[in-house]
Amino acid sequence: MAGLTEAQVQDRIREEAKKALASGEVSAVVGWTSTRFEDKTKPYFAETEAECDLLVWNKYCINGTGKFALDDRYPEKKIAIIARGCDSRALNRMLRDKQLKRENLYIIGVVCDGKENAVCEGCQHKNPLTYDVLIGEPVEEQMNAERFKEIEAFEKLTPDQRYEYWAKQYDKCIHCYACRNACPACNCVECYADQYRTGWQGKAADREQNQVYGLTRAFHVGDRCIECGECERVCPMNLPIMRQTKKMLKDINDLFGDYECGLPDDAMPVLGTYKLEDPDEFM
Amino acid sequence: MTLAKKDLNKALEILSKDAVVFAPTFDMIEDPSEGGQTMGEKKFMPYKEGMFIALDGPNTVKPPKDVLFPNVEKMYRYKTGENAEIVEIFPEDTKKILFGIRPCDARSIEAMDKVFFTKDYVDSYYAKRRENVVIVSMGCVEPERTCFCDSMGLDPNNAPNADVMMNVAKDSVDAFILEAYTDKGKELLEQLKDLDGGAGEAKRDVKCSLQINKDPELDKKLAGMFEHPIWDKITKGCIGCGTCTFVCPTCYCFDIDNENYGAEGCKYRCWDSCMFSDYTRMAGGANPRPTKKERLRNRYMHKLSYFNERYGETLCVGCGRCVANCPSHLDISEFIEKATAADPNAETYTDAPGKEA
Amino acid sequence: MAVDHECSCNKNPLVPSLCKVIDVKQETPDIQTYTIQTLDGKKPFSPLPGQLAMISLLGVGEAMFSITAQGEDYIQSAIKRTGMLTDEFHQMQPGQVIGVRGPYGNHFPIDDLKGKDVLFIGGGVGIAPVRSMIRYAFEHREDFGHIDILYGARSSADICFKQDCLEDWPKQPDTNVYITTDVPSDDWDGHVGFVPPYIEEVGFKPEGKKVVLCGPPIMIKLGSASLLKLGFAKEDIITTLELRMKCGIGKCGRCNIGSKFVCLDGPVFTLSELDELPDEK
């Protein structure tokens, strides 16, 4: 890769993290640190200068960092987030949804070279889109011509095949809500699924309740999905969760024009707005 | 007795004549859009003819606990209104064999037995299922990199509470040595006597890949560390999902809820997770464990300290499932080491080397 | 304060038996007392003072409530309207069929209290569990020394068990009753102020006296601070706790404080016992 080596980026991250903490405006820097396994890193809050030296940058930095900005919605100090392209889009998502204030964030953008994560192959935004300081030279972005390839293949099946497939997938779900907790679009103050006394979502992990959960979540985040793939990565039962949300995105692109989320513009989510000239099928 | 590897399916065939045999296998899911089947998760499934049995390799994602303590257990059905009534629902009365569960999972059943059978009340549903279950435990063949059961006081080669213990033979990788530990086990081996290849010696020299440094008195040490600053640090990366609790073989907490069908309904209990906000929230909104820090602390303390105090053993069996599946790659074994090394009276805590206050 | 629970090996402890509500009494705008009998008119079970019952409204849900009183053929529970389930409870009419299981938990240490002076302190609906002990004490009046009852409510309208607090208990021999409300009102000529300062104002003497205390968490906290200031020992202050409970038999996991389960080892603890437990209440 042109520009900085992995080790150089890591040094720069530590340097910027220390600088941020030294400024006194930042309470912690969220990045990645090593684990006992070489091929795994974990999210890490560096709160002292010495802890900044534990931050790492390598191809296994796959956890999203953006969502941690929501841990404290009313912080006394800023929180610094080390953000790859997807993390910056996650932050944009939450800023757009008015869950975060920009002035509470200090974003250390890092140009990403793709990680050991399946979703990175189709990444359209390796450069952070929003940042206070940028590490690395911006690279040329690749449009992913196969963005909806998987969806198109799946659409070709018969309705019964599709239903059977999803029913079996939802049978596996264990209701751990990891997809929700990792998703930057799942940023409601209180999730409908936690308000189970209202009867929206039953607690049993059976097919019926899992279908409600799966489709409700897909529909709720479908028009705000930034395609970071965290939901699929975190799922312990390996459900193809993106196959639902991407279907929503595909239809949105087909019906309402080119659409991508998490960009630093003020575009409303598709379902939060309308156009008079929208197609009408209900006449 | 000695059982040749090639006779494994034959053996399960015999056993499944009068019992449901749960064995580790890979679940397949049809995905015609990607050209056929995709390999699903490894899990315990009822034996069907010709099923591939995966005794070696990594452990199942979900523990076998749902055979004894199902994800959803119907408790009773009821009618409301004028004709109100309550009718208890009993678990099915079929014999089940848990075949090839690892010693860590066998130990987890021992822990669940303590919970559901002791301390004044016997849980009828669990008891009913438990008496019908025969445990055939398989000694670890190749431990995963996340396995640390021997550091938690277990032997990956032997499960003392199993009905039958099964190991690879010392002199042949193509044979298993089966030994009955209980009467139930003897009965089971009796059924397989036609396949017996004679006496043999079991290979019992497997060691866990992860050797961790654990204070033997960690439970007592942790009891004094409730307010320790280490909790702030180690819980920061948690995203608050329930993965660790649902893949844990010893997590037994449940919730009770009902489902209505008009004027009838059914009360069921289902797995619950201490990592959810709803778990301890009371009517009116007060919550004694408001953030992930309190929740994760409670989970770790329960596994490593509270349970020792109440039932005299550690609840973590070192199976490594939570280590392998945590979305944030948090690691209870790492916590055990950190807590072992930590100064229980420290005012501050940092991960940075040489800076321990 | 451990207690032997009846062995329930022969009966499924998680399945309630059907009972009916024979009387509903509106105590305050948001508290109702229900008198509960089995369908054939018997007492569901005989709880000791301070024990709990799991009451379920079929099809809606179930929750743990303290048993505030009992008679020959009934038990009583006072329920405050705080959430969805209790809203539904407040819709109940006499004749309503409910499910009841129990009794659960330990009880007030009757043997320790016998022969001693007792100070009962209640705040809001927290008087409900305390009342079971007060009633026991009055039924066995000769076993106990001097009795003080201090009760605080938000306003005069919110005084629970008005007949008991204002009429019956003050008439009992060797008994003083102190009632206070948080806010003044035209129809209230009694004391106005919060419970903790009132405790200090009355200045109870700690010698030979045990305290039974229940109320909202903040009142328990500040109230016990006031008692400690007056010289009471932690062993002599007995309180009863409430956490979210589901099973009632120490299995489902959620009501733990440290290694203790409130539904099984509690709800009654002395302050010195609570000191041993993690601060997570």
Added chain:
Amino acid sequence: MSIKKDDNWEPKILAFCCNWCTYTGADLAGLNRMKYPENVRTIRVPCSSRVNPQFILRAFQKGADGVLVCGCHPGDCHYATGNYFTRRRFMLMQRLLEYNGIDPKRFQAKWISGSEAAKFRDTVTEVSAQIKALGPNTKFVAPHYDNALQAKEGGAE
């Protein structure tokens, strides 16, 4: 798996009708003694955009064979813009359900004004006939607990 076709079978159809138009339209149809299939259950909603996608899912789970959402014509919304949101929402919902195996005829949306009693009758008649042709819905249906119990027998999963 096949379902035996019962000729006397009548579908259960749930219609969410906007208070300001379709509900009045249905009323008018009744006043005019128009005949339409009685297998339609109407739920009055303040606006078609009040209908949460979860309502539709729940309707199928609880045994509806078809769901119909009816609102005012675009531009005529009592709250000015509600039905524009309905339009986007249910175009996507219909596709998502189809993607999950539900025939798009089982979930339809239509604009019917307060004066279009005949359109209400025709729509309901048509939808009813379409769903009758499709047969009972078997997808997303929650099993009754007795069945659930039997299905669970055999242990794990």
